Amino acid sequence: MTELSPVLKQATPVTVDHGSGCYLYGTDGRRYLDFTAGIGVTSTGHCHPHVVAAAQAQVASLIHGQYTTVLHRPLLELTDRLGAVLPAGLDALFFANSGSEAVEAALRLVRQATGRPNVIVFHGGFHGRTVAAATMTTSGTRFSAGFSPLMPGVHVAPFPTAFRYGWSEQEATAFALRELDYLFTTLTSPADTAAFLVEPVLGEGGYIPGNTEFFRGLRERADRHGILLVFDEIQTGFGRTGKFFGHQHFGVRPDVITIAKGLASGFPLSGIAAPRELMARAWPGSQGGTYGGNAVACAAAIATLDVIESEGLVENAAVRGEQLLRGLRDCATKAIGDVRGLGLMAGAEFTTATGEPDPVTAAAAQRAAIAKGLLLLTCGAQMNVVRMIPPLIVTDAQIEDALAIWSEVLAEL
DSSP: OOOOOTTOOOSSOOOEEEEEBTEEEETTSOEEEESSHHHHTOTTOBTOHHHHHHHHHHHTTOSOOOTTTOOOHHHHHHHHHHTTTSOTTOOEEEEESSHHHHHHHHHHHHHHHHOOOEEEEETTOOOOSSHHHHHTOOSOGGGTTTSOOOOSSEEEEOOOOHHHHTSOHHHHHHHHHHHHHHHHHHTOOGGGEEEEEEOSEETTTTSEEOOHHHHHHHHHHHHHHTOEEEEEOTTTTTTTTSSSSGGGGTTOOOSEEEEOGGGTTTSOOEEEEEOHHHHTTSOTTSSOOSSTTOHHHHHHHHHHHHHHHHTTHHHHHHHHHHHHHHHHHHTOOTTEEEEEESSSOEEEEEBOTTSOBOHHHHHHHHHHHHHTTEEOEEESTTSOEEEEOOOTTOOHHHHHHHHHHHHHHHHHO
């Protein structure tokens, strides 16, 4: 009998029968409030009727039209529709399937466009599991261990993780920018550096938002040295943080962004966006793929944009995110060292009495929440952060339900 790989460890014991909105229903008939959203993917909730209808209609018309062979209407319409929400000047798109593919496409673009070999990433960032993307991932060695040698040309600078350093955000930011400048004098000359690649909010790294001073510092150095600034918006994009893209909280202009996850409400679709002039500097034949820009996924993405706009989901993420963070702080116990996040990306970091990371208690809290009907995930380098990522359609009442369960869990630990 065949089975799934034994190294695929399940984060929850649930086998799903079906999903609807913010809920998943197990094969045992039990209902779960889903605050994982497929790791931030099902932005419009499970099986939103508008997305379902669009996908069903497209399946009956065209399932796959390989987009370097033929063009199709959903691809062209999605490209046009994204123009209304992308940052100003990012007017050219390349589509792929996964976040890792988007990151690798961005890497290929910045190296070819600048003629420079090196990239700088930031401590705690997650960018994927393929070889180049894993090389650029520093949120945990589990993503890159055991298949060295990894890709050369990647250098790591600090992210302003104030809680981990035990400093104020201002102190952590000054340190991070100072160390970045030191990196330029010791490891990679600016003239050899193609790009900065950074998440607006560290995802797998522990749900740690950046800040305006830090990102403006990156932009200033990028402009001064001819370096490209790439924002990895795979988890933070499409309304998740309470703005359409996470970097928009900080008023900083990107040269390239990567997109995926919430783009198509669960259908595999990713991409990169850049100015047309920059995208045109990619080498001929360097962009392509069999399934990128799949017709059904594009139809689902168009429907997702419809729902985000018509139901005010970006605004809802901002309001419900404030409610969630406020509630998490109110019910935090001495087991939790920090509560942080942005929009509907909220994390509670578990620490011991001496301030050390406490993954054991974090895992126990996650399991206890699942037993009470609330699906959660952990993250962070030591896996001691419990994160909450509900669909963007989450209601006031559902946030309160989740907080009530979480309060019970903390009280019982």
